[in-house]
Amino acid sequence: MAAGVRRHRRPGPPPGESDTKSIELVEHLFADVLGGHKVFANNSKWLNFLSLRNETWRHGNLVLIGDAAHTAHFSIGSGTKLAMEDALALAACLHEQPDLDSALTAYEEERRPVVLSTQRAAQASLEWFEDIAHYVHQDPEQFAFNIVTRSRRVTHENLRLRDPEFVAGIDAWFARSQPEPVAPRPPMFHSFRLGQLELKNRIIVSAMDMYSADDGLPTDFHLVHLGSKALGGAGLVMTEMVCTSPEGRITLGCTGLYSPTRRRPGPASSTSCTPPPTPGSGSSSGTPAARAPPS
Numbered sequence: 001m002a003a004g005v006r007r008h009r010r011p012g013p014p015p016g017e018s019d020t021k022s023i024e025l026v027e028h029l030f031a032d033v034l035g036g037h038k039v040f041a042n043n044s045k046w047l048n049f050l051s052l053r054n055e056t057w058r059h060g061n062l063v064l065i066g067d068a069a070h071t072a073h074f075s076i077g078s079g080t081k082l083a084m085e086d087a088l089a090l091a092a093c094l095h096e097q098p099d100l101d102s103a104l105t106a107y108e109e110e111r112r113p114v115v116l117s118t119q120r121a122a123q124a125s126l127e128w129f130e131d132i133a134h135y136v137h138q139d140p141e142q143f144a145f146n147i148v149t150r151s152r153r154v155t156h157e158n159l160r161l162r163d164p165e166f167v168a169g170i171d172a173w174f175a176r177s178q179p180e181p182v183a184p185r186p187p188m189f190h191s192f193r194l195g196q197l198e199l200k201n202r203i204i205v206s207a208m209d210m211y212s213a214d215d216g217l218p219t220d221f222h223l224v225h226l227g228s229k230a231l232g233g234a235g236l237v238m239t240e241m242v243c244t245s246p247e248g249r250i251t252l253g254c255t256g257l258y259s260p261t262r263r264r265p266g267p268a269s270s271t272s273c274t275p276p277p278t279p280g281s282g283s284s285s286g287t288p289a290a291r292a293p294p295s
């Protein structure tokens with residue numbers, strides 16, 4: 001269903017599947033602007049987009065290019081470009097390779113990574129529009145920033161290169177929304193309160209199971225691994241999951257808190273996972289606990 005429009009509960013096809021109903025709805029929504037004027041149809045029905053992925057793009061002397069081989073949601077406007085580039089690459093491979101089979105192999109090897117990357121961005125964009133109800137109530141500045149970065153290919157820094165004035169406006173808007181007066185800066189570098197915890201910035205290193213524990217205990221490896229992340233300046237470093245029973249571990253190398261000796265705080269040792277605070281660091285650490293599977 002179109003952005004922000006509630007689903008119709010009347011029987012029959014929804015407005016998106018019928019031109020007549022779509023027009024009725026648009027006339028109703030924009031009645032104050034239209035001032036009694038009619039809206040005309042252009043066979044522009046709402047469609048349910050199909051994301052097409054093929055395991056292979058060739059069979060014998062047949063080859064797929066463009067939308068027949070792959071689709072990318074039109075909200076990132078890349079389908080025509082991909083189709084044209086496919087055709088160019090295919091022509092070049094046919095010209096350069098000694099035989100048909102190697103030409104089609106080379107074509108697919110060249111194009112597949114490009115297509116996959118575009119499809120990932122297109123999927124993120126498609127989902128953004130599907131979930132638009134989450135964003136429509138945001139302030140215009142936040143909404144605008146979200147919509148232009150929705151495919152995740154454009155970042156804050158990248159956007160600054162394209163439109164520094166817009167990004168400066170976003171940073172100023174975010175700073176104004178903070179409880180204490182602060183100087184504008186990229187939103188991720190503002191502090192964040194999480195319960196009792198004051199994080200100095202919003203960079204969070206997610207938990208990564210490293211499968212390097214010694215019978216549940218973290219080792220020097222963990223100290224270096226997590227310590228380096230904390231020294232890097234992240235506001236919060238999550239340790240890997242800590243299993244509450246030996247059977248609950250995914251592997252024998254997972255950390256665990258499943259015996260009294262493991263729970264007792266010991267003297268500071270080389271395997272302590274809490275590095276001393278250093279100037280400019282100030283990371284916090286958190287630990288997600290993994291539960292034992294139900295017996």
Ligand SMILES: Cc1cc2nc3c(=O)[nH]c(=O)nc-3n(C[C@H](O)[C@H](O)[C@H](O)COP(=O)(O)OP(=O)(O)OC[C@H]3O[C@@H](n4cnc5c(N)ncnc54)[C@H](O)[C@@H]3O)c2cc1C
Nearest residue numbers: 065066067068071072074075076077078079080081082083
């Ligand atoms: C609503 C919408 C908006 C879009 N907006 C954009 C955009 O802004 N920018 C962008 O880059 N891309 C956009 N796209 C995507 C773009 O249109 C397609 O990716 C592009 O047209 C694919 O080109 P193609 O040649 O592979 O396929 P098509 O353009 O679909 O061409 C295939 C042709 O084959 C014909 N055909 C099918 N079956 C047969 C048959 N059996 N015998 C003979 N002929 C046949 C079809 O009639 C058609 O003419 C949009 C797509 C949609 C649906």
